[in-house]
Amino acid sequence: MNKTEALVSVNHVSKSFGKQQVLKDIHLEIKPGEIFGLLGPSGAGKTTLVKQLVGLDLPTSGENYLFQEKMPSLKLIERVGYMAQSDALYGELSARENLQFFASLYGLNGKKQGERIEQVMQIVNLSNHLNKLVSNYSGGMKRRLSLAIALLHEPQLLILDEPTVGIDPVLRKSIWAAFYELKKKGVTIIVTTHVMDEAEKCDRLGLIRDGSLIAVGTPEDLKASTNAATIEDAFLVYGGA
Amino acid sequence: MRIKALVIRILRQIVRDKRTMGLLIFAPILVLTMLHLVFNGDDYIPQVGMVNIPESILEKMDLDDAEITMYKDERQANEDLSIQEIDGYLIFDNQTPSVFLEGSDPSVNGATLKWIQTSLKSLQTGVNSLQLDVNYLHGSSEMGQFDYFGPVLLGFFVFFFVFLIAGVSFLRERTTGTLERLLSSPLRKWEIVIGYVLGFGIFTMIQAAIIALYAIFVLGMLMEGLFLYVLLITLLLSLTALTLGILLSAFANNELQMIQFIPIVVVPQIFFSGLFNLATISEWLSWIGPFTPLYYAADALRDVMVRGYGWEEIYLDVCAMAGFSLLFIALNILALRKYRKV
Known part of the structure; x- marks a missing residue:
């Protein structure tokens, strides 16, 4: 693949915390407009990789490029929507106040801000709970509000760390429908998950295991080349089981 | 604009958390009121025993303002002394008066001794020249201990509560992941620190004003200088408390560990703030004073409230506190590099 056309490229990235090596020589390119899933068990290093992509961490060796520019860079941060694994919300504030706060951080103000808040809350199906305090939200609702915040400033690249944990299947389906809508508009999405059917x-x-990228490809390719019926089986084959 | 959003968010959070807001405002008021009652209560009435005092002398003594018990012999007086029935007794040996005190409470000792001295003074008949005419440079004979301690305590409570609450709320940003979320937004690191300084600054301004107004107008704390200076000093002090609290929150993993900083960082400052006479602090400790923000705040507050001084006398203290704040702000921005390098 030509490097210039990749939206995200992870260039031989390794990361160690002390003696423990968390990422081992990850090399990966993500094309514009695709939904790319990082699949692996917890502790595999997904979050560490994702944090480097949003600029919250640095690789021990190797480089990360977003939009063909090296991370971390403040200029790039504005073009990325990030949803962390833990819900980073202010419980004392209402959903609307949380959204207003984060919108202002991205320079969204006034009428445009109000419109975007309505739109993103519609996507995550929380429009009826805008004025509720976040501390009264359920776990799944918090997850969806975090997603709404990541979508607020219409980023070209969405990085979502386990976005659908604790969300019921019906809503999960509608959230994935929203992802496909965004994809149509040209948004690139990176999703981490440990749920195989979501993959x-x-x-x-x-596929990530113990800090190594063990395989990359479309779900069909991965299944076909391992003669597996499911992604789970394919994962087992690549994992050496 | 981003800073404004952060300030609004912080103020909203404080206002929502009624209990914390109550703690910040009413706890200092409550404690100051109690101290006022403790220090400015009625004068202590000493309980004095008289052992074998000749009638002729006793008649001439001024026996007001004390509870007098007469004893025939010293043994009985000693017994009462040991069970604290009396604070001390006076005995005449060969026309020379001597005093025995119970001695365990210095303030009681002082009061008893003072009373015995004044009552004996009237024995020295016709020596009116002994009557001293006492003048005060600051304060007055009405000035109680509370008036002298008050300014220091005012500063201390502002420092204590702002330190704790700012530290804990920033710690919460760290532990709940919202700090990381903020740093994954275009918010600059200095904007975070400044936003916190402004958000809490506005609130502590109100807090300090309420507490100071209460102390001065309700409790009647001595107030010789300009109220504006009091506000300025407490504001700067709370800025140092705020920035220090945020900085130390980086070294705490939870709220309990934040509270552990109180005996290490906050309480020792009391000793160097002038609540105790600085001249009597042992030399190998006294050098610490100038390194504590409360030292400057207490000095400035006392200059304004007790001595009625103005800008000329307090500007050095004000500069010192501003210096502390700037230093802590810079260190905070550095500490945030742990989360994001740019």
């Missing part, structure tokens, strides 16, 4: 919905997958 099937991605355009391409990267």
Whole structure:
């Protein structure tokens, strides 16, 4: 693949915390407009990789490029929507106040801000709970509000760390429908997950285990080349089981 | 604009958390009121025993303002002394008066001794020249201990509560992941620190004003200088408390560990703030004073409230506190590099 056309490229990235090596020589390119899934068990290093992509961490060796520019860079941060694994919300504030706060951080103000808040809350199906305090939200509702905040400033690249944990299947389906809508508009989405059936919905997958990228490809390719019926079986084959 | 959003958010959070807001305003008021009652209560009435005092002398003594018990012999007086029935007794040996005190409470000792001295003074008949005419440079004979301690305590409570609450709320940003979320937004690191300084600054301004007004107008704390200076000093002090609290929150993993800083960082400052006479602090400790923000705040507050001084006398203290704040702000911005390098 030509490097200039990749939206995200992870260039031989390794990361160690002390003696423990968390990422081992990850090399990966993500094309514009695709939904890329990072699949792996917890502790595999998904979050560490994702944090580097949003500029919250640095690789021990190797480089990360977003939009062909090296991370971390403040200029790039504005073009990325990030949803962390933990719900980073202010419980004392209402959902609307949380959204207003984060919108202002991205320079969204006034009428445009109000419109975007309505739109994103519609996507995550929380429009009726705008004025509720976040501390009264359920776990799944918090997850959806975090997602809404990541969508607020219409980023070209969405990086979502386990976005659908604790969300019921019906809503999960509608959230994935929203992802496909965004994809149509040209948004690139990186999703981490440890749920195998969710992985099937991605355009391409990267399988991560113990800090190593063990396979990359479309779900169909991964299954076909391992003669597996499910992604789970394919993962087992690549994992050496 | 981003800073404004952060300030609004912080103020909203404080206002929502009624209990914390109550703590910040009413706890200092409550404690100051109690101290006022403790220090400015009625004068202590000593309980004095008289052992074998000749009638002729006793008649001439001024026996007001004390509870007098007469004893025939010293043994009985000693017994009462040991069970604290009396604070001390006076005995005449060969026309020379001597005093025995119970001695365990210095303030009681002082009061008893003072009373015995004044009552004996009237024995020295016709020596009116002994009557001293006492003048005060600051304060007056009405000035109680509370008036002298008050300014220091005012500063201390502002420092204590702002330190704790700012530290804990920033710690919460760290532990709940919202700090990381903020740093994954275009918010600059200095904007975070400044936003916190402004948000809490506005609130502590109100807090300090309420507490100071209460202390001065309700409790009648001595107030010789300009109220505006009191506000300025407490504001700067709370800025140092705020920035220090945020900085130390980086070294705490939870709220309990934040509270552990109180005996290490906050309480020792009391000793160097002038609540105790600085001249009597042992030399190998006294050098610490100038390194504590409360030292400057207490000095400035006392200059304004007790001595009625103005800008000329307090500007050095004000500069010192501003210096502390700037230093802590810079260190905070550095500490945030742990989360984001740019």
